[in-house]
Amino acid sequence: MKKLYSALMTAFNDDGSINEAGTREMIRYNIDVNKVDGLYVGGSTGENFNMSHEQKEQVFKIAIDEAKNDVDLIAQVGSLDLNESKYLAKFVTDLGYPHISAVTPFYYNYTFEQIKDYYNEIVKDVDNELIIYSIPVLTGVSLSLDQFAELFENPKIIGIKYTNADFFLLERVRNRFPDKLILSGFDEMLLPALALGVDGAIGSTYNLNAKRAKAEMNAFDAGDIDKARQLQKDSNDLISALIANDIYPSLKLVFKELGVNAGVTKKPMAQPTSEMIAGAKKIYNDYLK
Numbered sequence: 545m546k547k548l549y550s551a552l553m554t555a556f557n558d559d560g561s562i563n564e565a566g567t568r569e570m571i572r573y574n575i576d577v578n579k580v581d582g583l584y585v586g587g588s589t590g591e592n593f594n595m596s597h598e599q600k601e602q603v604f605k606i607a608i609d610e611a612k613n614d615v616d617l618i619a620q621v622g623s624l625d626l627n628e629s630k631y632l633a634k635f636v637t638d639l640g641y642p643h644i645s646a647v648t649p650f651y652y653n654y655t656f657e658q659i660k661d662y663y664n665e666i667v668k669d670v671d672n673e674l675i676i677y678s679i680p681v682l683t684g685v686s687l688s689l690d691q692f693a694e695l696f697e698n699p700k701i702i703g704i705k706y707t708n709a710d711f712f713l714l715e716r717v718r719n720r721f722p723d724k725l726i727l728s729g730f731d732e733m734l735l736p737a738l739a740l741g742v743d744g745a746i747g748s749t750y751n752l753n754a755k756r757a758k759a760e761m762n763a764f765d766a767g768d769i770d771k772a773r774q775l776q777k778d779s780n781d782l783i784s785a786l787i788a789n790d791i792y793p794s795l796k797l798v799f800k801e802l803g804v805n806a807g808v809t810k811k812p813m814a815q816p817t818s819e820m821i822a823g824a825k826k827i828y829n830d831y832l833k
């Protein structure tokens with residue numbers, strides 16, 4: 545059974561502090577209304593890389609407290625500070641997170657040996673399983689098939705969150721590692737990723753569009769490709785509109801139209817403008833009502 549995860553957003557107040565009530569509302573909406581299989585906590589959509597260490601801890605605590613055992617949870621602990629990653633890996637493991645994930649280290653042009661050392665260090669002292677977070681479009685770090693193979697030599701590294709439009713590589717990875725977990729990260733390319741045999745998907749737009757994505761996965765599994773294509777087209781109309789309106793703040797503004805207090809994005813992310821608010825209302829009316 546393929547799994548669908550929302551990349552959990554963080555509700556912020558205008559001053560950049562965390563709006564706990566709003567963050568809990570989004571978690572509940574994902575569990576109770578979207579009926580997702582899991583949440584990816586502390587990823588790009590969660591604005592993890594904008595946060596202080598204390599805020600990261602706060603979000604990890606809120607998410608597991610609110611979600612409890614209702615859905616699967618993956619905690620993204622990757623950081624430019626390896627010591628922080630190791631600390632957070634232990635912190636979330638102690639909180640009870642069943643999986644961890646870590647973005648490839650970025651900004652400095654690390655060698656593959658350094659990247660491998662980073663992953664092995666993160667998992668070394670924790671009793672948990674790690675999913676590599678590969679997102680070359682934001683990190684500039686592309687791992688090759690052989691490099692994934694080297695990382696998988698560590699049995700605690702169990703899969704990849706694959707946010708990459710390189711479908712040649714995806715096919716090669718799927719074929720070479722049939723037992724590894726591969727979760728697709730580009731929501732607008734869910735169908736081609738399903739065709740190549742991914743085990744599920746994690747994404748930002750599932751916060752609003754999980755039912756359609758689930759229906760697409762089910763249609764794909766039932767062999768109804770025409771229906772799956774139609775559903776992907778409908779999703780992509782929504783995703784295109786969200787991207788055109790600035791996706792992260794817009795996801796929160798559309799959440800507000802659904803009655804969920806998602807707060808705002810944290811600066812330097814864009815703050816809502818009147819045009820953006822009007823755009824979000826239109827997105828809600830056109831694609832989600």
Ligand code: SI3
Binds near residue numbers: 747783
């Ligand atoms: O929050 C996360 O870490 C993600 O799951 C990221 C996810 O892959 C999203 N990518 C980015 C760069 O935000 C996608 O869900 C993306 O927003 C969506 O496919 C629209 O392009």
